[in-house]
Amino acid sequence: MALVNEHFLKLPNNYLFADIAKKVNIFKATHKGAEVISLGIGDVTQPLCPAVIEALHKATDEMATRQGFRGYGPEQGYDFLREAILKNDFLPRGIHLDIDEVFINDGAKSDTGNIQELIRWDNTVAVTDPIYPVYIDSNAMIGRAGMKGEDGRWSNIYYMPCNAENDFVPELPERRVDVIYLCYPNNPTGTVLTKGELRKWVNYALKNEAIIFFDAAYEAYIQNPSIPHSIYEIKGARKCAIEFHSYSKTAGFTGVRCGYTIVPKELTAATLDGRRIPLNPLWNRRQCTKFNGTSYLSQRAAEAIYTPEGKRQVRQTIDYYMENSKKMLATFKDMGFDVQGGENAPYIWMRVPERSDSWRFFEELLYGAHVVCTPGVGFGPSGEGYVRFTAFGSKEQTEEALERIRKWLK
Amino acid sequence: MALVNEHFLKLPNNYLFADIAKKVNIFKATHKGAEVISLGIGDVTQPLCPAVIEALHKATDEMATRQGFRGYGPEQGYDFLREAILKNDFLPRGIHLDIDEVFINDGAKSDTGNIQELIRWDNTVAVTDPIYPVYIDSNAMIGRAGMKGEDGRWSNIYYMPCNAENDFVPELPERRVDVIYLCYPNNPTGTVLTKGELRKWVNYALKNEAIIFFDAAYEAYIQNPSIPHSIYEIKGARKCAIEFHSYSKTAGFTGVRCGYTIVPKELTAATLDGRRIPLNPLWNRRQCTKFNGTSYLSQRAAEAIYTPEGKRQVRQTIDYYMENSKKMLATFKDMGFDVQGGENAPYIWMRVPERSDSWRFFEELLYGAHVVCTPGVGFGPSGEGYVRFTAFGSKEQTEEALERIRKWLK
Known part of the structure; x- marks a missing residue:
């Protein structure tokens, strides 16, 4: 009789980013037409740089020939x-x-x-x-x-x-x-x-x-x-x-x-x-x-x-994201939030206001400003009371998100 | 103190295909100019089909744009x-x-x-x-x-x-x-x-x-x-x-x-x-x-x-390899070898001549005909006394390998 590896059963069924996706989907289903901006999951948004694209085309062409395959x-x-x-x-x-x-x-x-x-x-x-x-x-x-x-x-x-x-x-x-x-x-x-x-x-x-x-x-x-x-x-x-x-x-x-x-x-x-x-x-x-x-x-x-081109192009994209980060840091501080990181990393760690918690703030932000962050408690017990923002959005979306948060706070 | 997973130490240090590569390299180093044909490792040789190449180029172009990324x-x-x-x-x-x-x-x-x-x-x-x-x-x-x-x-x-x-x-x-x-x-x-x-x-x-x-x-x-x-x-x-x-x-x-x-x-x-x-x-x-x-x-x-094009093109390549397989099967039988498989699979399993064994025959074939096969014992104890040939070579190489084996046997 095949026995299961019971260690798997000790794991919570949910996975942080799947949970977030579910909650966002529920919001979208009940708020038709609302445009949600995600600064939650750490996925990038800018296209691959030209040097990489060129290399991919070239490698593809190699794979089409017997010699290059x-x-x-x-x-x-x-x-x-x-x-x-x-x-x-x-x-x-x-x-x-x-x-x-x-x-x-x-x-x-x-x-x-x-x-x-x-x-x-x-x-x-x-x-x-x-x-x-x-x-x-x-x-x-x-x-x-x-x-x-x-x-x-x-x-x-x-x-x-x-x-x-x-x-x-x-x-x-x-x-x-x-x-x-x-x-x-x-x-x-x-x-x-x-x-x-x-x-x-x-x-x-x-x-x-x-x-x-x-x-x-x-x-x-x-x-x-x-x-x-x-x-x-x-x-x-x-x-x-x-x-x-x-x-x-x-x-x-x-x-x-x-x-x-x-x-x-x-x-x-x-x-x-x-x-x-x-x-x-x-x-x-x-x-x-x-x-x-x-x-x-x-x-x-x-x-x-x-x-050389690849290095320059990749650096441009990183600078682009770090520009977002700078803007977010400054704006969040200006709004009175207690924020960490964002200076040498694409992540900003924000203390949620008192009398809230990670998931509650996540939902308030989603329903109030249509902006997605990541609840800090998803990263472990010491993450409770914090949320994570990422700098990987587009410039326009990041600015729009900040603007929405500003309005929502008023 | 970090302790190692000692189960790893029970594994033999060698890995079958790495061993083969080593032996082939030694042969090549001592036989400059000899052209070795490998019918050993189960790697394919024919290029990707046009439908796949087209899809790769298209996907690459998508990744170059913000919308398609x-x-x-x-x-x-x-x-x-x-x-x-x-x-x-x-x-x-x-x-x-x-x-x-x-x-x-x-x-x-x-x-x-x-x-x-x-x-x-x-x-x-x-x-x-x-x-x-x-x-x-x-x-x-x-x-x-x-x-x-x-x-x-x-x-x-x-x-x-x-x-x-x-x-x-x-x-x-x-x-x-x-x-x-x-x-x-x-x-x-x-x-x-x-x-x-x-x-x-x-x-x-x-x-x-x-x-x-x-x-x-x-x-x-x-x-x-x-x-x-x-x-x-x-x-x-x-x-x-x-x-x-x-x-x-x-x-x-x-x-x-x-x-x-x-x-x-x-x-x-x-x-x-x-x-x-x-x-x-x-x-x-x-x-x-x-x-x-x-x-x-x-x-x-x-x-x-x-x-539809992809299916047709992929089928052509499989037919190409199975044509090799057919030729190998017929030729090996004609040479008097005891062979299995090759009819519904790209692998031919050959009994090595008496008084030889998997690795010995592998070396004899390599040094005698400059052809690489895979020693059967590498697949487990019951593989002793057998070698594996693959049909994944090019038509020309497969025919040349068969010709060399025929000459070597004489």
């Missing part, structure tokens, strides 16, 4: 892209990586979800709170998270609250943890870690033989030149950190699907009898077994981001 | 593709599925590797032997396979030998198993199951409350109209079977990455206390958490396969 690529990705990554994303920051430390993927969600397969089922996982739900849910599915309590916390997860009290910067764990998920620039709070703060985490991991899963999906949005773009800018990080990158937000690849993961060869985890096992070959084995590489077209598209 | 798609895939699948792959065979029973993926390897996440870690898994290595390895990584013995068999896997004695058709397990992997048309033996034989498996699964993971990646190669293309042609299969499809071999998508999985809503697995849990919402939850959908471009490309 590409079948299975390497599971780890094509060297043309891995080399471009090393040369553009790491060398200029003084980070020297080997090509076989780079694994091309179909976006960071897959790899941040799958990476936990490499570690023992009973390792203790620490997460910042609020947090991108995938980190916890992927651990819950294998039983590593324990049980979900009525307070919304999983019994085997160590939560590191990020709130107004600590300026949204997590404090080092008070007890030993084995694995730590960090995402900076942060989703959802939009905060960043300075080099000094990030160094504390690397040192903690080295001292405790912990591993950091570092999600750098939003690094392209960093404006302040002193903020690290990669955890490998910190000495010792190669021994303790795996880093995830995505082109989704960097170059509007949410529909194209491409990103990459760095698994340094120096990084090890222990066996119960104390041997140190490098994780790079294990991740390679995992990918070769359960993944057949990312679309050739998507990889050629990603390569184009690193050409 | 598509960001995150549904994790389950776009309805335009899911509907085309229902209408073309199932309805004509009298199979009525709901759209939310179809999950678009980035190729069958991911889903056949990931599907085991839904079942309990200690379920007993049965596999035909020889077998596509992913089925076992993905179970081994989570500990479900037990330990690998010196005979190449995993302690918790139930092997169903397919060999000359049973005409390469597996027999029903003699003891209860919980999960069964079946792949028909079969990789690597090229055999197919008749409706009657497939019915035996469905009945076994229903009686024992087992689940069948049915890999139909090669169904497009079936020539005999009485052979089922989908397990759902068998009554009761929706209650016990998940089916995997891929466009890799159907339409040359090995580099494009798209396929789909059917998880019927009637299919359940049990909890320890006897409740029946439908797997469809669990797979949906899994995909929403760890997957962000397949590239929009790849999904539009797949949609084009179902247009």
Whole structure:
């Protein structure tokens, strides 16, 4: 008799963004003609840049000929892209990586979800709170998270609250943890870690033989030149950190699907009898077994981001979104809201007015201003009392949304 | 201290196709100028068909405009593709599925590797032997396979030998198993199951409350109209079977990455206390958490396969490969080889001459005729004494390879 993996049954049936979509659909069904502006889900709105479009057409034409046709690529990705990554994303920051430390993927969600397969089922996982739900849910599915309590916390997860009290910067764990998920620039709070703060985490991991899963999906949005773009800018990080990158937000690849993961060869985890096992070959084995590489077209598209034109065009789009962010930050402050982030990240984290809560404010905003945000509690217990806005709308929609919110508040 | 998932350490370090590539590279390095023809790895060689190329260009142009741009798609895939699948792959065979029973993926390897996440870690898994290595390895990584013995068999896997004695058709397990992997048309033996034989498996699964993971990646190669293309042609299969499809071999998508999985809503697995849990919402939850959908471009490309021109063009390429297969079968028989498959599948399974074995024959053929095949033992213990040839070469290369083998044998 086939038995189900009962860990799945501990997960709430709902998924944050599905819940939001449902509520928005109900609103639309009951308010015919109302135009809803979404600054909720973190999806981009601007088209792919011309360099990427050109690369996609060219790769398509190659696939139409016997000589140019590409079948299975390497599971780890094509060297043309891995080399471009090393040369553009790491060398200029003084980070020297080997090509076989780079694994091309179909976006960071897959790899941040799958990476936990490499570690023992009973390792203790620490997460910042609020947090991108995938980190916890992927651990819950294998039983590593324990049980979900009525307070919304999983019994085997160590939560590191990020709130107004600590300026949204997590404090080092008070007890030993084995694995730590960090995402900076942060989703959802939009905060960043300075080099000094990030160094504390690397040192903690080295001292405790912990591993950091570092999600750098939003690094392209960093404006302040002193903020690290990669955890490998910190000495010792190669021994303790795996880093995830995505082109989704960097170059509007949410529909194209491409990103990459760095698994340094120096990084090890222990066996119960104390041997140190490098994780790079294990991740390679995992990918070769359960993944057949990312679309050739998507990889050629990603390569184009690193050409001079590609770089310039991608930067323009990021600047466009950051212009939105600036406007939102200024306007929200002007309206008297308490807001975080938005300076080095495409996310703005807003405290909801007193006597409201995340979901209530979400609904008030939807019904009052026809604007969609993301309820902060969807990112974890410490997100209660906050909502997230994204800068990924169009300029016009963002301005219109701000105008509507201003009117609604009056 | 981060502990490693020690189940990974039980896996052999090598992966079949990586081993082959290494041996071929050594040969090439020591035989400059020798032109090697590969009929080994199951990768296609013919370009994408014009209808697919046109769809890719069109989708690329859409992505260049603000109106046409598509960001995150549904994790389950776009309805335009899911509907085309229902209408073309199932309805004509009298199979009525709901759209939310179809999950678009980035190729069958991911889903056949990931599907085991839904079942309990200690379920007993049965596999035909020889077998596509992913089925076992993905179970081994989570500990479900037990330990690998010196005979190449995993302690918790139930092997169903397919060999000359049973005409390469597996027999029903003699003891209860919980999960069964079946792949028909079969990789690597090229055999197919008749409706009657497939019915035996469905009945076994229903009686024992087992689940069948049915890999139909090669169904497009079936020539005999009485052979089922989908397990759902068998009554009761929706209650016990998940089916995997891929466009890799159907339409040359090995580099494009798209396929789909059917998880019927009637299919359940049990909890320890006897409740029946439908797997469809669990797979949906899994995909929403760890997957962000397949590239929009790849999904539009797949949609084009179902247009009248697409169907005709894809059929032409399949016919082209099956012409190779026919020629190989006839020639090998003429040479006195004992061969299986190749009639309803792109794979030919050849018994190696006595006093040789899989790897030895592989090397003899490589050094003697400069032709690459796949050693059967790479697919499991019952594959020893066999090699696999694929029909995916070009016509010219296939003919040249046969000619070389003929000369080599003299």
